[in-house]
Amino acid sequence: MASSEDDGTVEEKENNNKRRTKSALATAWLTFYNIAMTAGWLVLAIAMMRFYIQKGTTKGLYRSIARTLKFFQTFALAEVGHCAIGIVRTSVIVTGVQVCSRIFMVWFVTNSIRQIQSEESVILFLVVWTMTEITRYSYYTFNLLHHLPYFIKWARYNFFIVLYPLGVIGELMTIYAALPFVRRSGMYSMRLPNKYNVSFDYYYCLIILMLSYIPLFPQLFFHMLRQRRRVLHGEVIVEKDD
Numbered sequence: 001m002a003s004s005e006d007d008g009t010v011e012e013k014e015n016n017n018k019r020r021t022k023s024a025l026a027t028a029w030l031t032f033y034n035i036a037m038t039a040g041w042l043v044l045a046i047a048m049m050r051f052y053i054q055k056g057t058t059k060g061l062y063r064s065i066a067r068t069l070k071f072f073q074t075f076a077l078a079e080v081g082h083c084a085i086g087i088v089r090t091s092v093i094v095t096g097v098q099v100c101s102r103i104f105m106v107w108f109v110t111n112s113i114r115q116i117q118s119e120e121s122v123i124l125f126l127v128v129w130t131m132t133e134i135t136r137y138s139y140y141t142f143n144l145l146h147h148l149p150y151f152i153k154w155a156r157y158n159f160f161i162v163l164y165p166l167g168v169i170g171e172l173m174t175i176y177a178a179l180p181f182v183r184r185s186g187m188y189s190m191r192l193p194n195k196y197n198v199s200f201d202y203y204y205c206l207i208i209l210m211l212s213y214i215p216l217f218p219q220l221f222f223h224m225l226r227q228r229r230r231v232l233h234g235e236v237i238v239e240k241d242d
């Protein structure tokens with residue numbers, strides 16, 4: 001009897017130790033990740049400001065930061081993994097939509113269509129994303145280190161009210177500007193007849209993507225409003241997704 005109780009206690013202790021090691025590893029990784037991402041987006045902000053101050057124009061700005069942008073935005077896919085393995089308390093769906101739509105904008109729209117890279121809408125979403133991400137990743141970093149300045153918390157849960165719609169406007173205007181080039185070039189499209197007997201039109205895919213912002217963006221925005229109420233006003237929120 002005594003020995004089985006002892007076994008239970010040993011097992012419990014082992015499980016607790018494992019859990020603590022796991023959570024320490026997760027915190028170490030997240031701290032590294034958030035510091036790296038804050039630094040990455042700061043580098044992008046400085047590069048954009050330097051370009052504009054030196055050249056006096058935004059023409060060519062995208063090209064000058066493209067590699068860094070592609071690297072850090074693609075690295076953000078790790079966030080979907082963080083939610084999937086449960087090391088952050090966030091919905092995989094919400095994070096997935098947010099990250100995938102950004103990656104799509106970078107690789108399959110802006111990077112693929114040279115003619116639109118100097119559009120003002122590209123600069124708009126780049127500036128908005130940069131401001132958002134510097135605030136967001138520094139929020140997570142300071143939060144993990146238990147030294148969160150109130151103004152960063154305030155900025156994280158207030159800036160999005162203006163920045164989110166502005167970012168969406170920038171993205172939608174960029175996709176809209178891309179449409180004529182996509183139609184003319186037939187890029188990423190497959191016309192029949194072909195050996196796979198499959199047809200795909202990237203032009204209509206982009207139109208569907210633009211339309212998908214109508215149901216999806218409000219969900220992301222209202223999710224952030226709920227987070228704002230929870231973090232800034234201490235309201236208890238029950239999320240329905242996932």
Ligand SMILES: CCCCCCCCCCCCC/C=C/C(=O)SCCNC(=O)CCNC(=O)[C@H](O)C(C)(C)COP(=O)(O)OP(=O)(O)OC[C@H]1O[C@@H](n2cnc3c(N)ncnc32)[C@H](O)[C@@H]1OP(=O)(O)O
Nearest residue numbers: 088089090095098100101132140160163164167213216227
């Ligand atoms: C093929 C493509 C298909 C796509 C379909 C297209 C449709 C697209 C429609 C919409 C497109 C939107 C386009 C986006 C544009 C822009 O981004 S514009 C710029 C403005 N943007 C924003 O302000 C972004 C706001 N959104 C976000 O912050 C996130 O993306 C989010 C996923 C919506 C955030 O949600 P969530 O993580 O739930 O909020 P938080 O409050 O920040 O975090 C919750 C808890 O999780 C912890 N946490 C999360 N991440 C980390 C981390 N990296 N490190 C440490 N901790 C983390 C966080 O601390 C919270 O913890 P608790 O406080 O303990 O709860």
